[in-house]
Amino acid sequence: MPLPDITARIAAACEAAGRSPAEVTLIAVSKVQPPERVTAVLEAGHRVFGENRVQEAQGKWPAWKDAYDGVELHLLGPLQSNKVRGAVELFDVIHSVDSLKLATRIADIAQQVGRCPGLFLQINTGDESQKAGVAPEQADALIRDxxxxxxxxxxxxxxPPVDETPSLHFALLAKIAARNGLPGLSMGMSADFEQAIALGATHVRVGSAIFGDRVRS
Incomplete structure (x- = not known):
């Protein structure tokens, strides 16, 4: 199984950066993966997983959460307002908050259900029109709100944009976080998580390098 290889690479990247591996959470991105691949990683003892869609996660994770103690589920993909209640009820962390309106909706639902996931604000570091996230120059005000x-x-x-050097975007994200006193940096995926760790990532999102290529029906 590739999971031990990934954890070893994370440990090596942390050592090179003078950091402890305990500072980096590996999110195994299980979206669009066959159940047997996910259960294999669960059986190996890993407990932190990421999904992109609320509805897909609702179809599989309640049973796995019952079967395996200590599962922590992260929502990585865009969150529509009509899916907020389901996300707040199921997920432990939401990485894709990109507006005050969405954050307010999450806060309102959290009050109703009695729990609130941890939140990450998504920054569109490449100013890509097709991508979610707040523009870097608007981040400070939105963080305050x-x-x-x-x-x-x-x-x-x-x-980061697929055709640009990811480390430039990781450095920008770290700079915005530092000036706002935010400790969490969710950045780095299968192809670049070591660069992200070098620049301070606290959460890396690794899918294909753990599970293999996605399987779509």
């Missing part, structure tokens, strides 16, 4: 909602804002998330 979200903090006023009294929700657990853990940090920032980004997905």
């Amino acid at each position: 979200i903090r006023a909602l009294d929700v657990p804002l853990l940090g920032l998330m980004c997905i």
Whole structure:
């Protein structure tokens, strides 16, 4: 199984950066993966997983959460307002908050259901029109407004443009987080998580390198 290889690479990247591996959470991105691949990783003892869609996660994770103690589920994909209740009820962390409206909706639902996931604000570091996230120059004001909602804002998330050097975007995200006193940095995927760790990532999102290529029906 590739999982031990990934954890070893994370440990090596942390050592090279003078960091402890305990500072980096590996999110195994299980979206669009066959159940047997996910259960194999669960059986290996891993407990932190990421999904892109609320509905897909609702179809499989309640049973796995019952069967395996300590599962922590992260929502990585865009969150529509009509899916907020389901996300708040199922997920432990939401990485894709990208507006005050969405954060307010999450806060309102959290009050109703009695639990609030940890939140990451998604920054569109590449200013890509097709990608979710707030523009870097708007981040400070939005962070201030979200903090006023009294929700657990853990940090920032980004997905660099595929045709640009990811380390430039990781450095920008880290700079925005540092000046706002936010400890969490959700950045780095299968192809670049070692660069992200070198620049301070606290959460890396690795799918294909653990599970293999996605399987779509």
